[in-house]
Amino acid sequence: MATYEPVLLRRIGRPECQGIEGYRADGGYKTLERVLKELTSEQVTNQVKDSGLRGRGGAGFPTGLKWTFLPKGHPGPIYLCVNCDESEPCTFNNRVLVEKDPHQVLEGIILASYAIRATTAYFYIRYEYGHGMRQMQKAIDEAYSAGLLGKNILGTTFSLDVFVHRGAAAYICGEETGLIESLEGKRAWPRIKPPFPAIEGAFRKPTIVNNPETLANVVHIMERGVDWFKSIGVPPDPKNPRDAGSYGPKLYCISGHVNKPGIVELPMGVTLRELVEKHGGGVWKGRKAKGAIPGGNSMGIIPESEFDIPLDFNGPGTVKALGLGTAAVTIFDDQTSIVDVLHNLCRFFAHESCGQCTPCREGTGWMLKIVERIRRGQGRREDLDILEEVADRIGIMPGTTICGLADGAGWPVKTAIRKFRPEFESYLKTGPRQGVRLQMAQAH
Amino acid sequence: MATVLVNDISVDIGDEKLNCVQAAQRAGVTIPHYCWHPALSVVASCRMCLVMVGEKKTDGSIAMQPKVVPGCQTPVKDGTVIQTMDPRATTAQKATLENLLLNHPLDCPVCDKAGECLLQDYSFKFGNASSRMVDEKNTPPNKPDIGPNVSLFTDRCIMCSRCVRFTREVAGTAELHVVQRGNHSEIDVFPGHPLDNKLATNVVDLCPVGALASKDFLYKQRVWNLKTVNSVCTGCSTGCSIHLDTNKDVVYRLRPRFNPRAQGHFMCDEGRLGYQQVNSSQRFRKPLERRESGTKPIEWSAAVASVDRAFREVAGVDAGNAWFVLSPFLTLEEAWLLASYARSVSPFVRIVSGPVTRVGDDDTYPKDRKGRPAANVKFTIRAEKCPNRRGVEAIVSHFQKTVVSFNDLLQACDAGSARFVYVTGGYSSAHPGFRVEDADKLAKAPHLVVHDLMPSALTDRANLVIPSAAFSEKEGTYVNHAGLAQSTVAGCVPLRGMRTDGQVFLDLLGRKGLVRAEEIRKEIGKTVSALAALAQGSTGEFGVFTGSGS
Ligand SMILES: Cc1cc2nc3c(=O)[nH]c(=O)nc-3n(C[C@H](O)[C@H](O)[C@H](O)COP(=O)(O)O)c2cc1C
Ligand code: SF4
Ligand code: SF4
Ligand code: SF4
Ligand code: FES
Numbered sequence: 001m002a003t004y005e006p007v008l009l010r011r012i013g014r015p016e017c018q019g020i021e022g023y024r025a026d027g028g029y030k031t032l033e034r035v036l037k038e039l040t041s042e043q044v045t046n047q048v049k050d051s052g053l054r055g056r057g058g059a060g061f062p063t064g065l066k067w068t069f070l071p072k073g074h075p076g077p078i079y080l081c082v083n084c085d086e087s088e089p090c091t092f093n094n095r096v097l098v099e100k101d102p103h104q105v106l107e108g109i110i111l112a113s114y115a116i117r118a119t120t121a122y123f124y125i126r127y128e129y130g131h132g133m134r135q136m137q138k139a140i141d142e143a144y145s146a147g148l149l150g151k152n153i154l155g156t157t158f159s160l161d162v163f164v165h166r167g168a169a170a171y172i173c174g175e176e177t178g179l180i181e182s183l184e185g186k187r188a189w190p191r192i193k194p195p196f197p198a199i200e201g202a203f204r205k206p207t208i209v210n211n212p213e214t215l216a217n218v219v220h221i222m223e224r225g226v227d228w229f230k231s232i233g234v235p236p237d238p239k240n241p242r243d244a245g246s247y248g249p250k251l252y253c254i255s256g257h258v259n260k261p262g263i264v265e266l267p268m269g270v271t272l273r274e275l276v277e278k279h280g281g282g283v284w285k286g287r288k289a290k291g292a293i294p295g296g297n298s299m300g301i302i303p304e305s306e307f308d309i310p311l312d313f314n315g316p317g318t319v320k321a322l323g324l325g326t327a328a329v330t331i332f333d334d335q336t337s338i339v340d341v342l343h344n345l346c347r348f349f350a351h352e353s354c355g356q357c358t359p360c361r362e363g364t365g366w367m368l369k370i371v372e373r374i375r376r377g378q379g380r381r382e383d384l385d386i387l388e389e390v391a392d393r394i395g396i397m398p399g400t401t402i403c404g405l406a407d408g409a410g411w412p413v414k415t416a417i418r419k420f421r422p423e424f425e426s427y428l429k430t431g432p433r434q435g436v437r438l439q440m441a442q443a444h
Numbered sequence: 445m446a447t448v449l450v451n452d453i454s455v456d457i458g459d460e461k462l463n464c465v466q467a468a469q470r471a472g473v474t475i476p477h478y479c480w481h482p483a484l485s486v487v488a489s490c491r492m493c494l495v496m497v498g499e500k501k502t503d504g505s506i507a508m509q510p511k512v513v514p515g516c517q518t519p520v521k522d523g524t525v526i527q528t529m530d531p532r533a534t535t536a537q538k539a540t541l542e543n544l545l546l547n548h549p550l551d552c553p554v555c556d557k558a559g560e561c562l563l564q565d566y567s568f569k570f571g572n573a574s575s576r577m578v579d580e581k582n583t584p585p586n587k588p589d590i591g592p593n594v595s596l597f598t599d600r601c602i603m604c605s606r607c608v609r610f611t612r613e614v615a616g617t618a619e620l621h622v623v624q625r626g627n628h629s630e631i632d633v634f635p636g637h638p639l640d641n642k643l644a645t646n647v648v649d650l651c652p653v654g655a656l657a658s659k660d661f662l663y664k665q666r667v668w669n670l671k672t673v674n675s676v677c678t679g680c681s682t683g684c685s686i687h688l689d690t691n692k693d694v695v696y697r698l699r700p701r702f703n704p705r706a707q708g709h710f711m712c713d714e715g716r717l718g719y720q721q722v723n724s725s726q727r728f729r730k731p732l733e734r735r736e737s738g739t740k741p742i743e744w745s746a747a748v749a750s751v752d753r754a755f756r757e758v759a760g761v762d763a764g765n766a767w768f769v770l771s772p773f774l775t776l777e778e779a780w781l782l783a784s785y786a787r788s789v790s791p792f793v794r795i796v797s798g799p800v801t802r803v804g805d806d807d808t809y810p811k812d813r814k815g816r817p818a819a820n821v822k823f824t825i826r827a828e829k830c831p832n833r834r835g836v837e838a839i840v841s842h843f844q845k846t847v848v849s850f851n852d853l854l855q856a857c858d859a860g861s862a863r864f865v866y867v868t869g870g871y872s873s874a875h876p877g878f879r880v881e882d883a884d885k886l887a888k889a890p891h892l893v894v895h896d897l898m899p900s901a902l903t904d905r906a907n908l909v910i911p912s913a914a915f916s917e918k919e920g921t922y923v924n925h926a927g928l929a930q931s932t933v934a935g936c937v938p939l940r941g942m943r944t945d946g947q948v949f950l951d952l953l954g955r956k957g958l959v960r961a962e963e964i965r966k967e968i969g970k971t972v973s974a975l976a977a978l979a980q981g982s983t984g985e986f987g988v989f990t991g992s993g994s
Contacts, residue, residue: 355629362543365627399511
């Protein structure tokens with residue numbers, strides 16, 4: 001694996017990586033030109049479908065398949081919403097792409113729009129990404145000047161406008177229907193499905209929502225072909241009939257108690273251990289890892305003993321974590337209290353629950369209050385059972401909420417308790433360590 | 445024909461498009477629900493209605509979905525199977541209720557909604573007896589002045605968002621919204637934009653809990669002491685179906701009563717507060733006779749005798765100089781009895797419809813963002829501020845073949861030819877029926893009898909004032925703008941010593957016994973072709989359409 005040559009991050013760090021000149025000098029927009037001239041929209045969709053590309057936004061839904069859900073022969077408008085809300089904590093793969101190589105993402109946007117016959121694309125970017133927003137706007141302006149956006153792109157009949165929309169600074173704006181509501185100028189309360197966005201999305205028109213990293217992959221799939229893409233990554237797990245495989249390159253974010261936090265591009269399927277040891281420079285201060293969050297807060301927590309799982313769409317599930325998520329790995333060392341970790345996670349979800357569904361609104365708040373009390377040293381044994389029960393019963397998976405935020409709020413809690421129960425039980429007896437000043441920041 | 449199986453009860457839903465909550469209702473099974481309301485969009489967020497749903501296959505086997513689904517969001521079709529008693533459903537419902545009570549103040553003893561609160565009812569029926577919450581509850585601040593008519597007890601809110609959707613989807617005024625997130629979410633208004641629209645108080649009825657309260661009703665009554673009857677608002681020609689809530693013969697509250705043929709689910713604030721006149725201390729209680737020395741209360745029997753004597757005197761000379769004014773506030777039955785009395789004395793007596801009060805144009809909802817009426821009207825407050833113009837006109841034209849108008853009467857009074865005038869009123873003091881100059885003209889008749897509720901320019905000039913009963917104190921029928929006839933039930937007995945208008949008319953007619961509105965309706969239905977639909981006597985829960993006038 002040491003020989004893996006990055007594709008998505010290939011240009012990052014080069015002096016000319018942000019502007020259109022540099023991008024073109026590196027062969028950028030050649031694929032677009034060829035595709036627009038030689039392929040039909042269906043052919044693009046089929047190629048993406050055949051590649052097995054799965055969404056990089058967290059849910060891992062097959063991208064080409066999603067595109068085929070659009071109503072056939074729709075007179076339009078059809079919209080593409082690019083989900084650059086990237087609010088999963090410790091996740092910054094979109095950020096790097098958009099700030100450093102916006103044209104790669106933009107080429108993906110144009111290709112995807114061509115495939116789905118969208119004539120308008122909205123680039124919804126997290127409020128906090130001011131720099132990224134300006135980079136993307138600049139790239140869009142350059143593309144308009146170069147005839148790559150606007151009417152009759154490169155002399156074809158295909159036209160596309162791209163608008164940057166600055167987000168509303170909430171985690172829930174990244175949930176695709178929350179994003180659509182927010183884009184429409186409303187509070188980001190996710191919508192009930194059906195109808196799914198592909199049928200009725202932004203402004204009640206057919207809409208495809210995709211992550212920038214997903215779209216960047218589309219460029220390379222169109223450039224290098226399906227076989228190339230499938231040669232990278234992991235085929236479906238024969239033990240899991242529902243696994244559709246994890247092909248292609250992936251950006252992994254490494255953060256927490258490691259010597260070298262950052263982002264790396266690797267073929268899907270690298271083990272968590274290799275990621276930490278080799279690419280993250282090992283655990284800091286010469287300590288050992290206690291555990292990790294394998295893919296963004298929503299995915300749950302796993303102990304060091306399970307670090308040999310492959311980080312692909314199937315791997316985390318084999319140790320009863322929720323999934324790959326955003327492939328943002330956060331390591332915590334053996335000096336870290338699991339109660340502190342859980343408290344921090346609970347605070348995030350209680351703060352970010354949009355408040356619409358009763359089980360999520362009240363469940364996340366209740367779990368936080370319980371964990372806060374445990375952390376203060378006033379926990380009771382039954383609190384652990386209540387936490388597990390509440391965590392188990394909130395989310396789309398048990399059928400009790402509208403969106404997946406609640407699932408994501410439940411998994412850290414139940415995995416923490418199930419995988420670190422002895423530590424919780426001894427904390428219940430001892431309370432916080434002597435001399436530790438607890439920051440009891442409220443969720444609001 | 446589609447058949448749905450609810451807890452093993454088979455129910456035929458025809459070709460209607462229903463969700464599980466509705467289909468279960470048809471089967472007599474309650475699926476508890478908060479956020480869903482038939483007049484609002486579906487958000488499926490409260491998760492109170494979680495049930496197990498499946499499908500009965502053609503081979504008779506049943507395939508259930510593996511997890512609970514919100515019944516309000518799940519449409520039913522032929523073969524749909526709904527199970528509300530499955531442990532997964534009951535556990536999920538219990539969990540939702542436990543969640544809703546986590547931050548709820550449980551101040552039922554001082555809450556206006558107690559007794560008709562769905563959080564109480566569902567907790568009792570579907571919830572747990574005790575709470576596992578030992579942590580501190582959130583205590584958001586109350587917003588007592590969220591609107592001129594409405595108060596918000598923020599901590600009691602269960603975030604069902606019905607109120608928000610109402611102001612957006614029905615009123616269109618969109619004052620209410622949610623601020624903050626998670627369990628700190630609160631209902632609020634923008635600074636300087638209170639919940640102030642003509643339909644505002646409907647959010648109080650929509651609120652399943654005691655979060656939104658009507659300032660008018662707040663702390664006046666415990667609802668279990670109230671007696672409720674079906675009535676009709678007399679505020680305008682929309683004729684909203686209402687519940688009339690009384691205790692010990694005092695009206696405390698009007699609430700909209702769902703009627704798909706009348707107004708739907710809601711009512712306007714003016715109509716809702718219109719009952720206040722009923723409880724006014726200014727109401728007449730005894731007939732008043734004007735003498736030179738001033739007005740004097742007289743006995744009812746003396747008043748009836750005096751009217752009859754004066755009328756017959758004039759009719760004996762020239763019945764064309766005797767006039768009866770039938771107010772558009774009279775019930776059909778009253779109008780019928782009074783007109784019958786007039787005709788029983790002479791065919792030449794003149795019967796006219798009273799003035800019709802109109803204010804501006806019909807006021808339709810929703811409004812658009814600029815406050816202009818929007819398309820797909822969901823509610824109309826009508827310009828015509830009378831409940832029964834169409835009905836009374838039908839009666840008048842039955843008796844008075846050559847049409848004479850109220851203006852003809854004014855002219856006759858002015859010319860000095862009108863000798864006996866009997867005017868019925870009942871107009872609301874907000875929209876009086878008679879201008880002072882009209883009252884001056886009417887007063888030129890030597891015998892002016894005014895049958896009304898409250899003092900007005902006209903009663904000040906009458907020779908004889910006969911007190912009216914309020915709409916809440918009598919039974920009778922009103923025909924709304926669309927020709928829909930709806931009957932009301934008396935919610936209270938008339939004030940002590942009072943007689944209803946109908947009773948007075950029976951006395952004049954010399955008929956014995958009490959007013960039996962249903963009998964009179966049958967009589968009207970058989971005689972007046974425009975009102976033939978009343979021949980059944982009963983108008984049912986939703987009223988019957990008549991072909992009367994337009
Ligand atoms: C609470 C929540 C937050 C989410 N945040 C993001 C996000 O920030 N970025 C993103 O791409 N997808 C996010 N998603 C996933 C999106 O709903 C959606 O699946 C994704 O944007 C689809 O793009 P993809 O198919 O390219 O992955 C989030 C989902 C949930 C439930
Ligand atoms: S699950 Fe939570 S975040 Fe998602 S819609 Fe419901 S309340 Fe909002
Ligand atoms: S105030 Fe009442 S109607 Fe409005 S959201 Fe709260 S509980 Fe629902
Ligand atoms: S719309 Fe008319 S009938 Fe309905 S409540 Fe208002 S005043 Fe009464
Ligand atoms: S009534 Fe179905 S979720 Fe609220």
